[in-house]
Amino acid sequence: MAAEQGASTQEKLAMIRGSAVMLGPAVVVDGLLAASVLAASAAAWEQGRRSGRLLWKLAAVGALTPWVYRLFLRSSMMRLGATxxxxxxxxxxxxxxxxxxxxxxxxxxxxxxxxxxxxxxxxxxxxxxxxxxxxxxxxxxxxxxxxxxxxxxxxxxxxxxxxxxxxxxxxxxxxxxxxxxxxxxxxxxxxxxxxxxxxxxxxxxxxxxxxxxxxxxxxxxxxxxxxxxxxxxxxxxxxxxxxxxxxxxxxxxxxxxxxxxxxxxxxxxxxxxx
Missing domain, CATH: 3.30.530.20 (START domain)
Structure with a gap:
């Protein structure tokens, strides 16, 4: 019984390791890209707040819009009306x-x-x-x-x-x-x-x-x-x-x-x- 549980644990660890190897780089790159966009948007928004110029605020919103679509809207729109x-x-x-x-x-x-x-x-x-x-x-x-x-x-x-x-x-x-x-x-x-x-x-x-x-x-x-x-x-x-x-x-x-x-x-x- 213990041997079977050990084998099952090893299989799960192997699966996790394989997923990390295949998906890890993409997750890291997407994470860095998202962080850079958030940083740039925050800086642009702050610049707009200080200067009073609407253009900076529009730039901040524009930088975030594609990510809002990709993360929150795209998947639901791709199956619009479908279960x-x-x-x-x-x-x-x-x-x-x-x-x-x-x-x-x-x-x-x-x-x-x-x-x-x-x-x-x-x-x-x-x-x-x-x-x-x-x-x-x-x-x-x-x-x-x-x-x-x-x-x-x-x-x-x-x-x-x-x-x-x-x-x-x-x-x-x-x-x-x-x-x-x-x-x-x-x-x-x-x-x-x-x-x-x-x-x-x-x-x-x-x-x-x-x-x-x-x-x-x-x-x-x-x-x-x-x-x-x-x-x-x-x-x-x-x-x-x-x-x-x-x-x-x-x-x-x-x-x-x-x-x-x-x-x-x-x-x-x-x-x-x-």
Missing amino acids: RQEEQQSLPGDELIPDRRATELTHALTLRARPEDIWPWLVQIGSGERGGFYSYDWLERLAGAPVHSVDRILPEYQQPKVGDLINPDGSWRVLRVDPGRAFVFGDKDFVWALVVQPVDEERSRLLVRFRVSPRQAGPFASGLIVLPHLLMQKKMMKGLRRRIERAARQREAGGAMTPGMARPVSEQSPAPGL
């Missing part, structure tokens, strides 16, 4: 980038709609003649993407197939289709999966997962990708909510939508947050 279980569960499309180092975001929201109300809006996503991304169109166009989010169902995109183009230049294509459940698109280094899970007869859960291969992004670029995609994806999910729940209300009222007959989204009341 821990949803964040950790395997979803269609994960197998296309199996590398555990991949940058991954999982967002989710509950919709007052059935899967059949949600699916038509998902499969027409894309730029060019497709339905858009239901996000900030003006920002997409500023970046040179021909995006025009529509407020109606486009019949010509309701039968998606693997290989279909998502954007005119062909850089993004449909990668997987599980009818009524999962619509996945991207390329060999980027996967965007939209997954519908029924909750009950009136509600469904929409999970949106974004994965980028470390080969494509790298540790530096992945940090740059996350924040703008967070903002665009959050807006996209709000846009989907407005369109989908309006269509579901029309169906329940006996006025089910037919292609091309949806009213402009601007006529609807603001949707609640995610």
Whole structure:
């Protein structure tokens, strides 16, 4: 018995030692960086207090802001609306980038709609003649993407197939289709999966997962990708909510939508947050 306890203790010590060797340098470097930022911010704030110049105080706040985002906001924003279980569960499309180092975001929201109300809006996503991304169109166009989010169902995109183009230049294509459940698109280094899970007869859960291969992004670029995609994806999910729940209300009222007959989204009341 004593020998078994001794072996168990040695295993734990070996595990701790291994973790210290692997993570210790990064912890030390991050600690020194945080200490230097705090020292510089404190000095700038004190200088601003003494001189009365707002610029020094702004410099102090600006130095701290990235750390506040990284330590307190980034992890929760990367799983906005999703539970821990949803964040950790395997979803269609994960197998296309199996590398555990991949940058991954999982967002989710509950919709007052059935899967059949949600699916038509998902499969027409894309730029060019497709339905858009239901996000900030003006920002997409500023970046040179021909995006025009529509407020109606486009019949010509309701039968998606693997290989279909998502954007005119062909850089993004449909990668997987599980009818009524999962619509996945991207390329060999980027996967965007939209997954519908029924909750009950009136509600469904929409999970949106974004994965980028470390080969494509790298540790530096992945940090740059996350924040703008967070903002665009959050807006996209709000846009989907407005369109989908309006269509579901029309169906329940006996006025089910037919292609091309949806009213402009601007006529609807603001949707609640995610």
